[in-house]
Amino acid sequence: MVFIGAHGLNEDWKSTTIEKTWKSFYSAPRRNAPNPKMTSLLYPKMTVSQFFRNEVVGSQAVSATTVGVGFLNKEIKSAQANCSSTRFVLAGYSEGAWIIDRYLRQNHDYNLRSVVAGVLLYGDPQADNGSKEQGLARRYGYGVSGPYVPSELSDRFKTFCYDHDPICGKGFEGRSAEEQMSAAIACSDANCPHFWYKTRGAAEQGGRFLASKAFAEGPIDWQNRSYGLTCDDIVDKPVKVAVRNGKGDAKGSDLGGYDHWEVALQKTASGRLPRLGNVTAVLFYCSPQPSNFSNQELRVYREDGDEVGRTPSFNVSGLPPEYQAESLGIRDGRLTADVKFYGPEDSHATGPSIPRHVTWTWDGKRFVTHGAEPEAEAPERVDLAHQAITVNGIGPVELGMSRAQAEQAVEAPVPEGPGGPDCTDLSVKGGPDGLLLRFAQDNLVAVYVLSSASTSIATASGIHLGSTRADVLRTYANEVTVGEDPDELIFEPSGSDFEGKVIKFHTTNGQVDSFIAGQREWAELLPCGSD
Numbered sequence: 001m002v003f004i005g006a007h008g009l010n011e012d013w014k015s016t017t018i019e020k021t022w023k024s025f026y027s028a029p030r031r032n033a034p035n036p037k038m039t040s041l042l043y044p045k046m047t048v049s050q051f052f053r054n055e056v057v058g059s060q061a062v063s064a065t066t067v068g069v070g071f072l073n074k075e076i077k078s079a080q081a082n083c084s085s086t087r088f089v090l091a092g093y094s095e096g097a098w099i100i101d102r103y104l105r106q107n108h109d110y111n112l113r114s115v116v117a118g119v120l121l122y123g124d125p126q127a128d129n130g131s132k133e134q135g136l137a138r139r140y141g142y143g144v145s146g147p148y149v150p151s152e153l154s155d156r157f158k159t160f161c162y163d164h165d166p167i168c169g170k171g172f173e174g175r176s177a178e179e180q181m182s183a184a185i186a187c188s189d190a191n192c193p194h195f196w197y198k199t200r201g202a203a204e205q206g207g208r209f210l211a212s213k214a215f216a217e218g219p220i221d222w223q224n225r226s227y228g229l230t231c232d233d234i235v236d237k238p239v240k241v242a243v244r245n246g247k248g249d250a251k252g253s254d255l256g257g258y259d260h261w262e263v264a265l266q267k268t269a270s271g272r273l274p275r276l277g278n279v280t281a282v283l284f285y286c287s288p289q290p291s292n293f294s295n296q297e298l299r300v301y302r303e304d305g306d307e308v309g310r311t312p313s314f315n316v317s318g319l320p321p322e323y324q325a326e327s328l329g330i331r332d333g334r335l336t337a338d339v340k341f342y343g344p345e346d347s348h349a350t351g352p353s354i355p356r357h358v359t360w361t362w363d364g365k366r367f368v369t370h371g372a373e374p375e376a377e378a379p380e381r382v383d384l385a386h387q388a389i390t391v392n393g394i395g396p397v398e399l400g401m402s403r404a405q406a407e408q409a410v411e412a413p414v415p416e417g418p419g420g421p422d423c424t425d426l427s428v429k430g431g432p433d434g435l436l437l438r439f440a441q442d443n444l445v446a447v448y449v450l451s452s453a454s455t456s457i458a459t460a461s462g463i464h465l466g467s468t469r470a471d472v473l474r475t476y477a478n479e480v481t482v483g484e485d486p487d488e489l490i491f492e493p494s495g496s497d498f499e500g501k502v503i504k505f506h507t508t509n510g511q512v513d514s515f516i517a518g519q520r521e522w523a524e525l526l527p528c529g530s531d
Contacts, residue, residue, distance in 0.1 A: 001036040001117070001214050002079050002088050006068060006096025008123070010045055017093045017122055017198040024207025025089070030215035036089075039075050041096070043068040061098075061125075062142055068099035069106070076115070089118040089210045093197065094167055097124035097159075098137060104153070105144050105487075107509045113152045118213035120206045121159040122197040123167045128526065131421055133161055133170035136184060139177040145485040146506055146514070146525050151451060155277045155302055156213045160202045162193040212304065220305050222268050222282055231261055231286040232295035232320065233313045258288040266296070266323075271330025274433060274452035275362050278303050281335055283328050293348070296323050300335065300367070311335070311360050311367045318342055322352050333433050333452055335360040339372070361433060364418055370430055382410040385432040388460040389517050391493060391501035394447045397437065399501075399518055401444045406437060423528040432457060438522055446518025448525075459503060459517070467512045472505050488525070 003025060005018035022038055046064055072090075079086045092100040100121060104112065121127075125137035128148040149157045161168035166183035187194050197203060223246045228238030234256040241248040241263050250261040264285040272278050280301050287294040299310040314321050319342045327338035336359045340352035360367040387395025396409040403426070407414050413429040414437060425436040425448055434453025438446040449457055451465065458464035461475045469489065473480055476491045483490050483504070491503040503517040506525050516523045 001034065002075075002086055003036050003038050003210070003214075004072065004075055004088055004090050005038070005040045006072065006090070006092035006099050007040065008094030008096055017203050018091055018096070020198050020203035021091050021120065021207045021210070024204045025091075025210045025214070026207075028208055028211030028215060030211065036214065037079075039079075041068060041071045041075065041099070043071045043099075046095070061137070065095065065098050065102055068095070069103045072099060072103045073106070080110075080115075087115060087117045087214070089120070089214050090116065091120040091122075091206065091210065092124070093122040094125070094194070097121035098126050101126040101144050104150050105146070105508075111152075112150065116153060117156065118210045119153055119157045120210050122202060122206070123161065123165050123194050124159055125167050127159060127161050127168040127170075129161075129170070130419075130527065131173055133168060133173065135161075135168045136166070136177070136180060139169065139180065141484060145483070145488055147527065151275075152277070154275070155304075158206065158209050160197060160206065162196050162200070162202075165193040165196075167194050216304060220280070220301075222280065223265060225305070227282075227284070227299070228307070229261075229263065229284060229286060229297055229299075230310075231256070231288060232297045234258075234286075234288060234295065256288065258291065260289050262287045262289060267325040267328045269328045269330050269335075272333070273300075273330060273335065273362055274333050274450070275364060276300075276302070276308060279308060279330070281328060281330060283323055283325055283337075293319070295320055298323070298328075298335075298337070308362070309367055312369055314339075314341075314369075314372055316341065319346075319348060319352070321356075333361075334370075335367070341372075363427065368429075382412075384410060384428060384435055385454055385456045388458065389447055389449070389503070389515075390460050391491075391498055391503055391517050393444065393518075394435075397444065397447070399444050399446075402442050403439055403444075406444055419528040423522060425528045438516075438518065438528060440522055444518075445522035446516050448516045449514060451513045459515075463505070463512065463515070465512055465514070469507045469510045469512075472507075472512065492520075 003022055005022060007016055007018055076088060090100050125135040126144055127133055127135035128138050161170040164171040166180050166187055169180060172180045224244055226240055226242045229241050230238050235254060239250050239254055241250040243265055246265040248263040250263060255261055265282060266285050267283045268280055270280045282299050284297045285294060286297060297310060300308040302308060321339045321341040324338040329336050339356050339358045341354040341356060342352045343354050346353050356371055358369060358371045360369055382395060384394060393399050397406050403414050410428055414426050415429055417424060417426045419425055423438055423440040425438050427436060432454055434450040435457060436448040437444055438448055453465060455464045455466050463472055463475055472489050479493055480489055480491045487507050489505045500520050502520045502523050503515060504523050504525055505512050505515040514525055516525055
């Protein structure tokens with residue numbers, strides 16, 4: 001394990017936030033783990049005025065971080081040459097955070113997740129938390145593009161931005177980039193929040209976070225641990241249940257009037273879900289005593305054992321449906337299970353007779369259920385997974401439509417979701433994963449295809465996730481240009497009918513990994529106002 005620290009402007013790593021983070025990381029409890037090595041990047045020191053030449057984030061800053069990226073790449077390559085299984089934790093402050101951001105988005109000849117155990121950033125100029133905060137480099141359009149947190153590192157990436165730190169931008173929402181830059185230039189002493197990370201607890205918290213990722217113990221024994229359960233919402237607040245060899249007995253005064261619950265772990269399934277990474281789903285059986293019925297409860301946990309959330313209870317009258325435990329799985333980016341529901345003629349004695357294949361997706365805040373409705377009641381809908389995307393929309397869904405009009409066009413709901421205040425990215429209920437409709441002031445302004453989408457979702461010219469950079473350049477010929485980020489290609493069709501409309505493609509390792517089509521001012525490969 002190697003800890004690599006990247007310092008900020010006008011300093012080396014000694015006596016900085018990074019040094020204090022290292023000490024906290026090194027002293028953290030660890031079992032059967034060798035002493036980690038510390039490496040600091042010794043790229044040239046620069047003053048704030050040198051870095052932000054003429055008070056504008058420009059070529060000087062980009063050049064400086066390019067040097068730092070080179071140093072970081074060299075350190076990792078050198079360590080891997082000595083031991084190919086070496087893993088790294090990366091900690092960066094200010095300029096160092098920007099350097100790490102840029103490095104993580106390079107085209108690497110290894111799997112990023114297998115090499116990087118944890119990432120920790122303080123006062124990052126590249127910070128992007130939607131409308132809540134944006135770092136100076138983001139606001140001036142320099143450096144990395146796309147989502148702030150690399151999807152493959154979402155469960156091992158942490159950032160600190162203190163309120164009114166002008167470098168990372170928290171507290172500057174609604175203020176101009178020039179005002180934020182002026183505050184950064186004036187940020188020169190201990191009264192400025194950009195210098196608080198060492199003295200106000202962030203270094204200790206960050207060190208412990210990195211240690212929790214670097215020194216994580218072996219695989220979790222799901223059959224022998226404690227859980228918080230509600231017995232499928234018999235009670236509102238989860239009750240702690242110690243499970244041993246797959247069975248447990250909950251006792252206490254908070255069991256909804258029952259003496260105890262008999263609990264059993266029926267099935268686990270592990271896999272990868274979009275936005276969550278690697279997770280494990282656990283299906284529980286719960287029988288309140290005394291009673292003659294039982295419930296089941298499905299909960300999902302991260303690799304470190306922390307709970308993500310539970311699937312919603314089924315909204316049915318009468319007896320609850322029964323999961324077919326052996327069918328539980330994680331496939332094609334969804335949590336799946338076969339579930340049998342009770343019909344009008346079914347009883348407790350005969351059991352449920354109506355089978356359904358139910359799936360769940362994560363919308364960023366909760367699990368959403370698909371497929372539990374009776375088939376006869378399911379409305380016919382447009383299959384957006386096989387509709388062509390153009391600069392004017394997707395299939396029957398056209399730019400300028402209101403949300404209600406879009407729902408009518410696809411014959412399916414488009415529920416409200418997170419975002420704002422300027423725009424929201426919304427999914428079609430029952431629609432394909434990874435396809436978002438972007439609305440601004442209740443008008444459709446763009447169609448966004450995420451990396452989790454199916455390759456069946458394609459442009460009218462046939463470009464889809466996995467298409468090569470060469471495919472894009474060849475398909476759109478003289479109507480495609482390279483963006484400020486060299487990994488971004490922009491198709492802007494000629495003709496007055498298409499004026500102001502584009503399709504932007506983002507590539508990684510020479511392949512398209514996301515794209516967005518619509519009005520130029522809204523066609524940004526970033527989530528709308530995401531938390």
